[in-house]
Amino acid sequence: MAVKRFLLLVSLAIFASLLLTGCGARAGAGETAAAASDAALAVDLPALTIDFDANGAPSLGGAPLSSFAALLPAGLADLNLGSDVVGQLTAANIQHIQITTVPTGLLILVNGEPIPSLRWDSEKLANLGDVVDLLGPAAPPVIKAVLPIISDVGVGVALRFPVAQGADMIPMQVAGDASAAATARAAQQAFAAEIGVAPVIRIPVVYDIEGNYTVQGITDAEWQALTGAPFGQLKLDGNLVKDAVAAGITGATVRTDAEGIHIALNGKELPVLGWAEGELSHLLKLAAGAGMLDAADMDAAALTQVVDALLPVIQSSNIEINVTFPSQ
8 A cells, every 4th residue: 555655646746747847727726735734745736737739639838748758647648639529629619627636526627617526525535435445356446545645635637628719718717706606506595595495305215135126115116007107217137236235235325405416325425426516507508508408309498498497496405315225
């Protein structure tokens, strides 16, 4: 483990040297240094900024990325997105993507605003470490090495793409009243004021060793007969259930609230997929701009309007599904 940690620190040092060549502002910069002021390890760096041209070729500080082959992981120096991918991104007005770590999570920003990303605290990271232990050899060793120090390392990479002619430049970080976060907060507050109490749904699901399930004693086949809905699709493969039982997993919980989607195994909550800052609204806007809704034969404008109206309901509701597996 000590050797792995040492190699990880060497990798961070190499990453820092690359930043001297091509760097830019990073979302959450300074947060890691402030949170880790008393820690032995603290890394808080600007974002590594990689620019792609119309042909998909990457550059760092104006020099081809291949020039830094000796400092990059194998294969990364040969990265090329291709003109088709870059053309699609430009047509969708996706100007930049940033992936960055902060003490409380891993953020993904597209056009300066977050999409659903991971949020954590020390307890959730420790619980994730327990899950990695349960997975054993199936879990990549680097995950186990990174988890104890990830909150003390603030790094990021920003990918910038060509901007379409006539399009306005989008800042690397968007904030203020025009942001998706501000719009989402206002919508949630208005919905909360209208309904008074957040909706609550709680469903207990009990699986047997063959992957069949019951809810309050009613089988999947009976639920399907009662409602006509395809509840049989929720049956699990028996081998999956047996593997979960063999790994010591007795239960899982999936719940949603205003913060995001929570997952817990054996009562231990894992990192949250966050949506409290307008992430879903921004993701929908990006999907519409990329033509993904048109491609699905949907009226993009009408669908966007409907989903925008539903988002405060979805995000404000407390929905919980508790799954129980048989014991060994």
